Amino acid sequence: MFRHSVLPHKMIWKIFPKLAVVAVALYSMIVGVSMQVDADGHKAAIIELDGIIAPVTQRYLENSLEAATKVDSEVVIIKLDTPGGLLDSTRAMVGLIIESSLPVVVYVAPSGAQAASAGTFIAAAANIVAMAPATSIGAASPVQASGGDFEGALKEKAYQDAAAEIRSIAERRDRPADVLESTVFEAKAFSAQEAVDLGIADLIANDLDDLLREIDRMSVEVMGSTGETQRIINTQGISLHYIEMGFFNKVLAFLANPNLAFLFLSLGGVGLYAEIRNPGMILPGVVGIICLILAFMALGNLPTNWAGVALVILGFILAVSEVVVDGFGIPGVLGIVSFILGGSILFAHFGTPDPFEFGVSLDAWMFGSMVVLVTIVLAVPLIAIAFARKVNRGIPIPQTIGLIGNALTSIDQQGRVRVRGETWNARADQPIAKGRAVRVLAEDGDVLLVTSEDD
Known part of the structure; x- marks a missing residue:
């Protein structure tokens, strides 16, 4: 006799808060941010x-600004250190900052950091x-995804596009447009003190505490429900709360590396x-699938030339076809050529230039090693197969009788097996499952008579 049990109401109410905490934690991982919240809201x-x-950075900023707005943060401070990035992500992030209902401070830090x-x-x-x-800002000249400079009309288009974007930002934030344009047309970069002197930066701060003291009582324009409104920043007695990137986004950010993408x-x-x-080895297949998943996660956050990806995949398909269909090594050689060509253009850009994009390219050592x-x-x-064929040429007696091989397909009277590194047509008196070990009983021209090794 079985007894059905029901959780008492008191126990449910005790468990509910714990379940709520778990749900919030899982949500934070999904949206990509986590933030501590105090009751005072200051x-x-x-x-x-x-x-x-990259796209993962854009999502992190968007979710972070949303989280900060929900708890009515006094100010949002973005600690920035970047060599550059992608066009779509940059434009989206610029829009998020300008349209924010909270004051946004970009703090290029720590020492040695750059906003390039x-x-x-x-x-x-x-x-x-x-x-x-000891930080710097500038060097905003557009370059190709491969790292090279644009030429001719393409160069003019890229530069004008970038200059128009930075002029519009300068007008919106009342910054010197000519100085910011020089970071595009002349690739100028400025030290912290030079940036302040020229008006493209507002202040120098040794650390976050120093920064909070400097911006206290500053008046800025933010987007309100009826348009732009003035807001005075109050940092007296303020507490710092870090909005952290969620685990999944941290993985994506780590993978957003061209060398890792090509490696995987x-x-x-x-x-x-x-x-x-x-x-039947299983392990190489499992590891291969995991690596491919990681590779596509990485490629999705980089300026990827998908034609290069297709050529790399085609290279392996051609190599696999050599296993299934004897092509005298030609598919294998074409596969190697396709892989090399695909890798060389994996991050090459041939279309409309990305005016914000810094050079993304494979390290020569990584490319060469792979x-x-x-x-x-x-x-x-392929060399082993060719050598075996050369050695066996002209020998009239069968060379495979008694050897052990693997069934490449299910053999129901006819199928294909791999013996001594070669693919053969085969037949058997009894059905043999794919992947089973087989023994060669006889040769009939280019067809092998085989039986299951288990028999």
């Missing part, structure tokens, strides 16, 4: 942007621009190739 929200400006390329646009869009000592893409292809050549690895993995089996 706080400065700190957002740390460190690295490439796209970072210049983001900093200029803030209500207040502060810089730590290459290893993923190699893993799946090894699994197909040796069915080319050597993939070439070895794909070429060694």
Whole structure:
């Protein structure tokens, strides 16, 4: 006899707060931010942007500003250190900052940090621009995704686009347009003191406490329900609250690296190739799939040339076709060529230029290492097959009788097997499942008579 139990109401009310905490934590991971909240509501929200400006950075800023607005933060401080980033993400972030209902301060920090390329646009869009000592801002000239300069009419279009964007920001925030334009047309960069002297930065602050003292009682314009309104920043007795990037977004930010993307893409292809050549190993296939998932997560946050990705994948498909259909090594060689070509244009940009974009390219050592690895993995089996065919040429007696191989397909009277590194047509008197070990009983021309090794 079974007894049904029901949770008492008191127990449910005790569990409910814990479930609520878990739900909030999971939500924070999904939206990508977490923030401590006090009852007094007098706080400065700190957002740390460190690295490439990419879609994951845009989502982090958007969610962070939303979280800070919900708890009515006094001011939002963006600690910025970036070499640049992507066009769409930069424009979206500039719009988020300008349309914010809270005062936004961009603080280029710590010492040694930079607000280069796209970072210049983001900093200029803030209500207040502060810089730590030994930091820099500028060098906003557009470059191609591969890192090279534009030429001719394309160069003029890219520069004019970037200049128009930064002029509009300068007009909105009452900053010197000519100085900001020089970061585009002349690739000028300025130290913290130079930036303050020229008016593109408002102050120099040694640390966050110093910054809060400096901006206290400053009046800025923010977007209200009826348009722009004046707001006085009050930092007396204010507390600092860091809005952290969620775990998932941290992973995406870490993966937003061209070398990691190419590494995972290459290893993923190699893993799946090894699994197909040796069915039943499992581990290479699992690792390969995981690497490919990570590769596409990374590529989605980079200025990827998807034609390059397609060529890399085509290279592995051609290599796999060599396993299934004997092509005398030609598909394998074409696969290696396709992989090299795809890798070389993986981050090349041939269309309309991204005026904020800094150069994204593969490290030569990473590219060379992966080319050597993939070439070895794909070429060694091809060389072994060619050598075996050369050695066996002219020998009239069967060379496969008694050897053990693997069934590449299910064999129900007919199928395909792999024996001694070669793919053969095969037939069997009894059905043999795909992946099972087989023994060669006889040769009939280019067809092998096989039986299950378990028999």
